[in-house]
Amino acid sequence: MKDPVTVGVDGSPESRAAVAWGAQEASLRQVPLRLVHVIDWPISPAVPRLGRETAGRWADETLTEALGEVRRRHPHLEITARCLSGRPAAALAVEAADVGLLVLGSRGLGSLVGFLVGAVGTATLVATDTPVVLVRVADEPKHADPTPYGEIVVGVDTHDAPDKVLAFAFEEAARRGCALRAIHGWKLPPAYRSFPFIDSYDERAAGRSAAQLLDELLLPWRHEFPSVSVDQTAFMGSAGGQLVQAAAGADLVVVGRHLRRSPLGAHLGPVAHAVLHHATAPVAVIAHD
Template sequence: MLRTVTAGVDGSPESRAAAEWAAREAHLLGRPLKLVHVLEPVPEPIAQAPFLGAETHQLWDEGTATEAPPAEVWGKISQETAEGLRMRHPGVEVTVEHVTGRPGEVLCAAANSAELLVLGSRGLGGIGGWLLGSVGLSVVAHAERPVVLVRAGEQAADEHEMDPAGVPSAATAFRPVVLGLDTGSPDESLIRFAFEAAVRRATSLRVVYGWNPPSSYAYGLAAAPELQQMLARSVAAALAEVMRPWRQKFPHVEVFEQSRYGSPAHHLVDASRDASLVVVGRRVRRSPLGAHIGPVMYAVLHHAAVPVAAVPHG
């Protein structure tokens, strides 16, 4: 069965931007697009409250108890979104799915059965939608497939180079794809995802590695600049060694390697300003404390200037 590109929609500007991005990516991938809207059920305490009558439950179900649109309005919004996407992307098959359940669980399941899941970077709180600040980050932390986060207002032109007039234009070439990489634990699925994204966009790949020396080196680096230069050359050589076989696998992708002293998150956020997409890995951890996304990805998801693909790996 052909995996879909799936987008979570809730009627917000953020989810509309995510759906548009997902439609463009579905076109590049040659995949169908599925729009998923989550209808959260009545909270258990209210469902079991004996002093609330049928009328109150009906109001909650219709959304009037929380000023949220009733289910039929959500259905209309989703269908209108789908129709707009079909008109703007005639080559993409678009379907809509309404699912009742806990947003985090539903969206995580949707991600695991999709080629990738696309979400807006903000959402509606409460019964009216899913709060991406918590739910979205939970999906990123638990999903077994790539999740892409898109900010409100994201336009197709934003991913492209400037035209002769100095304005971003969808008629110009794509900006580079940026890959955040740790040479100490490079993962094939993460690197492949970034290269394939660059191939689809016919653009270059910029590999960013931010490094910090062991604490025992800190004083020495400050006192001896030549030591920092030696370490920098060693780190650059390690990055080049990791990328060498990938350059051979993808000879048509121009690769720029950047290894810089300092915070990886800072360098990735900085590189995002001239990128079309930032790709960051998330190591899958199965521990009693639960899944988490790590400080680098957390910072990039919150501060990157372009869509961010969170790619889970072993």
């Protein structure tokens, strides 16, 4: 069986948006959709009246509602639902071990503050090697009439460009028949910071070199996916802000994160962090060595 798309379901508006996006993705991939609800057990002391039986009944109702909505919109899609018990992040990470994609909701905090990934989302991200997509409520697709897909945006580090990130981005663009925009932010070598003035020629030369490296990196992927139209941008500065801006009209933003086996240290780099908390489009986080 092909690797399914799995969606974490908790009944919230963010979860419903994730279910809608995940169902559409499963349909595109022609794979089954798996809906998973995790009862956080033992129940928090903050809600002492919520017992196992009540929590189980609410979970069943939540999954039944999500199942009904997906079947109405995607009648030919193979769908299963599972209710688990345990700590949500750990349970979702285990569930993601045999799937192709895990989809979660992300809560909005306003245009200035951005989006809250939340403890469960963050813990799940760093506990699994499976690609994870965070979906915003505003991005729930409209189902009245099919519309052309927007572009896929991918952040590219030319000095540490894992194949997993580019493969995911190109495959998603090919599935949708849409364009791919590759964004790379570069910086001058640290030695230049010691000088109060930088020759503009050196800066332009560094820019040309960065653009050439990006072009060379993307060339084999262009050959492998000839149907995908690629627009590439290399600029001086951090890629985080540019990716957030590009997300405004995108179907999906793809970023990478380094796998860290140690519990110590940051598990998300500054670019991935900025995109996760401020991009308005769904964000795919691809773990890599």
